[in-house]
Amino acid sequence: xxxxxxxxxxxxxxxxxxxxxxxxxxxxxxxxxxxxxxxxxxxxxxxxxxxxxxxxxxxxxxxxxxxxxxxxxxxxxxxxxxxxxxxxxxxxxxxxxxxxxxxxxxxxxxxxxxxxxxxxxxxxxxxxxxxxxxxxxxxxxxxxxxxxxxxxxxxxxxxxxxxxxxx
Amino acid sequence: xxxxxxxxxxxxxxxxxxxxxxxxxxxxxxxxxxxxxxxxxxxxxxxxxxxxxxxxxxxxxxxxxxxxxxxxxxxxxxxxxxxxxxxxxxxxxxxxxxxxxxxxxxxxxxxxxxxxxxxxxxxxxxxxxxxxxxxxxxxxxxxxxxxxxxxxxxxxxxxxxxxxxxxxxxxxxxxxxxxxxxxxxxxxxxxxxxxxxxxxxxxxxxxxxxxxxxxxxxxxxxxxxxxxxxxxxxxxxxxxxxxxxxxxxxxxxxxxxxxxxxxxxxxxxxxxxxxxxxxxxxxxxxxxxxxxxxxxxxxxxxxxxxxxxxxxxxxxxxxxxxxxxxxxxxxxxxxxxxxxxxxxxxxxxxxxxxxxxxxxxxxxxxxxxxxxxxxxxxxxxxxxxxxxxxxxxxxxxxxxxxxxxxxxxxxxxxxxxxxxxxxxxxxxxxxxxxxxxxxxxxxxxxxxxxxxxxxxxxxxxxxxxxxxxxxxxxxxxxxxxxxxxxxxxxxxxxxxxxxxxxxxxxxxxxxxxxxxxxxxxxxxxxxxxxxxxxxxxxxxxxxxxxxxxxxxxxxxxxxxxxxxxxxxxxxxxxxxxxxxxxxxxxxxxxxxxxxxxxxxxxxxxxxxxxxxxxxxxxxxxxxxxxxxxxxxxxxxxxxxxxxxxxxxxxxxxxxxxxxx
Numbered sequence: 001x002x003x004x005x006x007x008x009x010x011x012x013x014x015x016x017x018x019x020x021x022x023x024x025x026x027x028x029x030x031x032x033x034x035x036x037x038x039x040x041x042x043x044x045x046x047x048x049x050x051x052x053x054x055x056x057x058x059x060x061x062x063x064x065x066x067x068x069x070x071x072x073x074x075x076x077x078x079x080x081x082x083x084x085x086x087x088x089x090x091x092x093x094x095x096x097x098x099x100x101x102x103x104x105x106x107x108x109x110x111x112x113x114x115x116x117x118x119x120x121x122x123x124x125x126x127x128x129x130x131x132x133x134x135x136x137x138x139x140x141x142x143x144x145x146x147x148x149x150x151x152x153x154x155x156x157x158x159x160x161x162x163x164x165x166x167x
Numbered sequence: 168x169x170x171x172x173x174x175x176x177x178x179x180x181x182x183x184x185x186x187x188x189x190x191x192x193x194x195x196x197x198x199x200x201x202x203x204x205x206x207x208x209x210x211x212x213x214x215x216x217x218x219x220x221x222x223x224x225x226x227x228x229x230x231x232x233x234x235x236x237x238x239x240x241x242x243x244x245x246x247x248x249x250x251x252x253x254x255x256x257x258x259x260x261x262x263x264x265x266x267x268x269x270x271x272x273x274x275x276x277x278x279x280x281x282x283x284x285x286x287x288x289x290x291x292x293x294x295x296x297x298x299x300x301x302x303x304x305x306x307x308x309x310x311x312x313x314x315x316x317x318x319x320x321x322x323x324x325x326x327x328x329x330x331x332x333x334x335x336x337x338x339x340x341x342x343x344x345x346x347x348x349x350x351x352x353x354x355x356x357x358x359x360x361x362x363x364x365x366x367x368x369x370x371x372x373x374x375x376x377x378x379x380x381x382x383x384x385x386x387x388x389x390x391x392x393x394x395x396x397x398x399x400x401x402x403x404x405x406x407x408x409x410x411x412x413x414x415x416x417x418x419x420x421x422x423x424x425x426x427x428x429x430x431x432x433x434x435x436x437x438x439x440x441x442x443x444x445x446x447x448x449x450x451x452x453x454x455x456x457x458x459x460x461x462x463x464x465x466x467x468x469x470x471x472x473x474x475x476x477x478x479x480x481x482x483x484x485x486x487x488x489x490x491x492x493x494x495x496x497x498x499x500x501x502x503x504x505x506x507x508x509x510x511x512x513x514x515x516x517x518x519x520x521x522x523x524x525x526x527x528x529x530x531x532x533x534x535x536x537x538x539x540x541x542x543x544x545x546x547x548x549x550x551x552x553x554x555x556x557x558x559x560x561x562x563x564x565x566x567x568x569x570x571x572x573x574x575x576x577x578x579x580x581x582x583x584x585x586x587x588x589x590x591x592x593x594x595x596x597x598x599x600x601x602x603x604x605x606x607x608x609x610x611x612x613x614x615x616x617x618x619x620x621x622x623x624x625x626x627x628x629x630x631x632x633x634x635x636x637x638x639x640x641x642x643x644x645x646x647x648x649x650x651x652x653x654x655x656x657x658x659x660x661x662x663x664x665x666x667x668x669x670x671x672x673x674x675x676x677x678x679x680x681x682x683x684x685x686x687x688x689x690x691x692x693x694x695x696x697x698x699x700x701x702x703x704x705x706x707x708x709x710x711x712x713x714x715x716x717x718x719x720x721x722x723x724x725x726x727x728x729x730x731x732x733x734x735x736x737x738x739x740x741x742x743x744x745x746x747x748x749x750x751x752x753x754x755x756x757x758x759x760x761x762x763x764x765x766x767x768x769x770x771x772x773x774x775x776x777x778x779x780x781x782x783x784x785x786x787x788x789x790x791x792x793x794x795x796x797x798x799x800x801x802x803x804x805x806x807x808x809x810x811x812x813x814x815x816x817x818x819x820x821x822x823x824x825x826x827x
Contacts, residue, residue, distance in 0.1 A: 033279075039538075039539075039542055040535065040539070041503055041539055041542060041543070044501075044503055064284075067283060067284065067286075067287035067290075068284075068286075068287070070290075071286065071287070071290060074290070074300070078559060079559055080476060080479060080480045080559045080560075080563075084479065086501065089501055089503075090501055093503065093506050094510075097507075097510070111531065111535070113531045113534045113535055113538075114534075114538070115538060116534075116535045116538035116539055116542070153282070154282070156542060156545075156546045157268075157269070157545070157546040158268075158282070160546055161268065165501060166500045166501060167500060167501050167502070167503065167542070167543040167546050
């Protein structure tokens with residue numbers, strides 16, 4: 001039950017979503033072989049994963065890459081959870097668009113409308129004293145970045161293949 | 168499973184050279200002919216290595232020293248797959264893989280970097296071949312020989328290396344090792360289709376039921392043992408009630424349990440309610456009840472969650488997977504581009520935030536949508552369903568059962584507390600003793616009731632027993648045995664048919680041999696009507712013929728099944744070795760001019776023809792590769808043979824330019 005509440009909390013606050021997508025985008029660009037930014041389709045997928053406790057739990061530095069993340073579900077005997085990404089992505093399209101919009105409005109992300117890629121603003125001023133992020137957001141942000149790292153090393157078709165989604 | 172090889176590729180260490188590619192034709196008998204020491208026998212180890220083998224038997228020196236990656240391209244029902252693996256370092260096999268899947272794979276000039284690991288590749292291969300995520304003996308079974316079947320285990324059925332192809336004792340690749348052999352033996356019924364996913368599932372379920380039944384029966388026996396004592400107890404209670412003037416009934420001695428119960432119920436129904444309890448008792452009682460209610464809420468929520476997941480799994484498994492007909496199906500596409508397009512046309516202001524201050528927003532979003540659409544077209548793929556999926560359903564069912572059991576236990580506890588609570592109240596009644604008695608009686612009544620009507624225990628036991636019998640029928644040993652027998656009989660007939668065009672003694676062409684899945688061996692009928700294993704049959708020419716006939720018959724059998732997990736190709740390394748024995752070194756130069764006896768030439772022709780005919784008969788749905796000294800004078804005019812390459816006169820697997 002708490003899980004649903006947590007999800008509502010994050011995504012009724014699209015600012016957090018915007019922050020997470022920014023971290024995700026940064027993570028992606030930092031591992032992409034040519035430093036390229038992700039196509040925004042991936043943001044929709046990332047949201048489906050980052051908003052679910054079950055799906056984001058195995059996102060950590062303990063796992064090397066996307067295939068390893070994938071195996072965690074078979075290992076923990078919950079491959080049904082993995083199959084839900086497709087449906088979750090679909091259900092959260094509007095949320096994601098709002099989060100992207102806020103991120104763009106706040107200057108965290110930039111659209112390249114020719115290629116539909118979202119570029120991250122690379123450096124941000126350190127938050128002033130007393131304005132630092134709550135550690136819980138910092139943690140989710142870290143997860144978003146790791147997920148971005150993993151996505152950055154795969155092409156779009158492989159990501160779709162691994163996560164069992166069909167664009 | 169449609170799994171045919173298209174290419175074998177070796178990337179050189181020196182990036183100046185292009186990768187060495189050997190192209191195969193699907194649905195044909197592919198032949199690589201060549202002299203000794205040209206790399207023919209490295210083909211099987213290389214393919215085996217690319218398919219995530221745990222050891223590497225690729226010949227050392229030339230073939231390893233000048234290569235950086237080995238790879239294969241194969242065709243499945245849905246796509247082409249490039250699977251490459253880095254050269255092993257010394258005795259250490261590499262964990263670096265490169266996997267590329269696409270409708271048409273184009274082979275890169277160099278492998279950019281690894282993108283998969285051994286585990287990942289094994290997982291992928293298990294998924295595409297539809298390996299069940301079950302152990303043979305149930306979930307708790309940790310024995311290696313009954314562990315989950317892996318794609319790797321099927322290698323036994325597709326490679327016939329030089330030491331196997333004419334071996335009288337061993338029919339299948341790598342089955343010298345006890346571990347491989349035992350696992351293959353145990354899983355052969357499944358591989359043949361005599362057991363299927365239902366059987367495996369049933370076996371898992373039976374274990375759970377057995378445990379639960381034992382527990383329930385123990386409980387039931389315990390309650391039954393006390394039930395006669397309880398009847399006397401109830402009679403005693405009623406007698407006291409009579410003394411209190413609460414009961415008029417005379418004949419207690421011969422009343423049946425049901426009548427006794429009715430009397431007791433009546434007495435308890437007519438007691439007036441009293442509320443003269445002390446505050447302290449109410450307080451503790453309330454706290455207990457509040458705790459219990461919290462627990463109840465938690466249990467109900469958990470049950471709700473598991474039920475939801477279970478229904479999701481069921482919905483997914485009917486919509487997405489259908490193991491019997493096909494492993495994967497199309498799912499509804501996400502079509503984010505279409506959604507975005509709709510959003511940007513439907514709203515009046517900015518599609519994302521609703522504001523009218525940035526009029527370009529709509530046009531930009533449409534532009535993005537059209538880029539999305541192009542990308543989506545390019546990355547159109549199919550979703551595969553992990554084979555562990557059916558296991559999850561099983562597990563969730565179990566979890567749900569446990570939770571419901573917990574809830575039942577909880578209910579009992581709750582009742583008990585409510586009961587003692589009413590006893591406590593009764594104690595403070597004016598007519599203390601009578602009410603105490605009534606409280607006691609109420610407690611006894613509850614137990615007695617559960618005993619008399621057989622209780623839930625009996626119903627539950629009966630239900631489980633029925634399920635158990637049904638499941639036992641599914642996994643019935645005799646049914647499975649009969650299916651195995653039918654399968655092996657069909658394979659044996661296939662072997663007999665192929666032996667007719669192969670070089671064996673004529674008597675073996677008359678009676679079908681026996682293929683035994685328990686011994687992984689073939690036996691034949693001797694003149695004195697006894698069955699003997701292949702090892703007791705003389706002549707290597709007989710052995711090699713049986714190997715070839717069996718491999719063809721097995722592939723034909725697998726293709727006749729609705730689904731089969733076995734890849735549809737077989738590679739034979741030098742099947743003609745028994746006719747063309749190893750040449751002496753000084754003869755190599757003139758090898759092509761050698762003359763062999765006519766009957767030997769005919770026998771080798773027979774081999775090629777038998778395999779080519781079998782492939783043609785199955786409409787090219789399987790593929791074979793032969794690596795041999797025999798050249799086109801032997802197979803030149805056989806239909807269905809494709810000469811891949813001739814490795815003579817300096818033409819080899821590893822081009823000389825790489826090391827000279």
